[in-house]
Amino acid sequence: MNENFWKDKYPAGIPAEIDADLYPSIQAVLSQSCERYAGLPAFSNMGRTMTYGELYRLSGDFAAWLQNHTDLQPGDRIAIQLPNVLQYPVVVFGAIRAGMVVVNTNPLYTAREMEHQFNDSGAKALVSLANMGHLVEQVVPKTGISTVIMTEVGDMLPPLKRLLVNSVVKYVKKMVPAYHLPKAHKLNDVLAVGSKKVACNVEATGEDIAVLQYTGGTTGVAKGAMLTHRNLIANMLQAQAIMASNLNDGEETVVAPLPLYHIYAFTFHCMAMMLTGNHNLLITNPRDLPSMVKDLGKYKFSGFVGLNTLFAALCNNQDFRKLDFSALKMTVSGGMALQIATAKRWTEVTGCPICEGYGMTETSPIASVNPIQNIQLGTIGIPAPSTLCKIIDDEGRELGLGEVGELCVKGPQVMKGYWLRDDATREVLDAGGWLRTGDIGIIQEDGYIRLVDRKKDMILVSGFNVFPNEIEDVLADLPQVLQCAAIGVPDEKSGEAIKVFIVLRPGESLTRDEVIAHMRKNLTAYKVARQVEFRDELPTTNVGKILRRELRDEELKKLGAQ
Structure with a gap:
């Protein structure tokens, strides 16, 4: 599809293009926003609110310490392994102001995963949470990290509350295993020392790498996507353009339950919300629904950024359904396919429809979104401004409207490439800037894109392609169904057979025969599962995305043991 095809597909209020070169660097955006919105709330967590002015001052203290009390240089990589706490934006923006490259690291990583990411990225510094201190102690000697900074969950809270929160986490909940890191610095000490110096904002160009964002490693070893300042600025401007007709600068409170170290939440809350001067309510542990709902009850939130499993879980929570949703005017879904049943339930409960978007780590991440003015459930919307999409066949030939093939994306938000992996980069990114997503989709006549499934998750039953998303939607x-997943398992007759896994809502019951009958009523015969397994829970990523791969691996192990 050429540029002319997309230009008239945007509703009034959303431009077809953005200027990706409007700002020279993230530092420039941060400086401008923190000055413009200095007195407004930027982030809240555990009852404490940090203004944009405080964010700029504290991030400057961190940058000044890096520049004056370490040997770290602009371009060096700093791994940041923190959950959604106020320390996260302070450290991230401080590192960027010092000209360093942020390596977002999942706090739930195992020692093996940490070691791979630290060594692959060449990280020289690490900021981590005390809860992971025992792993840091084990891993750091095997890496090139020379500077370690540790913090506790409550470190950015007022003194008495800090002592209480940190004591409860450590001694009551016993979430901080013993560790010994005598050379590590405490973040609060670092900020205090840094405050005595003046940070020198390191000038960056648009093509300089700002973040090394590691993919989940679902197709082998995790790879670092090189996201430049221009990539992230483009995506924040694209997000702003999409939201402009619905959210007002400096007036909104947006719930942030998804982890900031994940690219979806990172770009939305740390980048786009910073540009618009809005307030982010950080949820440290979204799996603790009662605590999360209690937090939500204290704010008149107008935006909510989540994904399918979280929406389903919240709608099933009695206390959540009692909250005041009168201010809620935008809900955004990404990270995994949004099921139509979940979207309808959310609208019934909150009165606010969900805008489903689509993206990848490699696209910073927003590639397409449903405009709030014209939501089409079951689609991922239209390309973000200044973004082109096309569908190709297995030979790389472009297909026409309505034809099924692999979705490709081109735009200023597409990554520079994979860190130190030229071959892997060439596999997904061609010379013309087109990124092969690995997702199977269709472009409709109206420009809306419908995803069929992940290429690698496709099930082949007697030569017929079966896409798990379709089965899961049914x-x-x-x-009675709270969560579900469909996978292919080896079968002598059909090559693969379909197996489904189901988690029921509390207090509900359902039989295998009832599931099969429902599928037969709504699906062609070859798409009906032969096996049904009920479970108490399904394996998920840290953001709640169901891991079909783990389910497949479990089934293959069972077969191997027989």
């Missing part, structure tokens, strides 16, 4: 229509 299962999600059953009122």
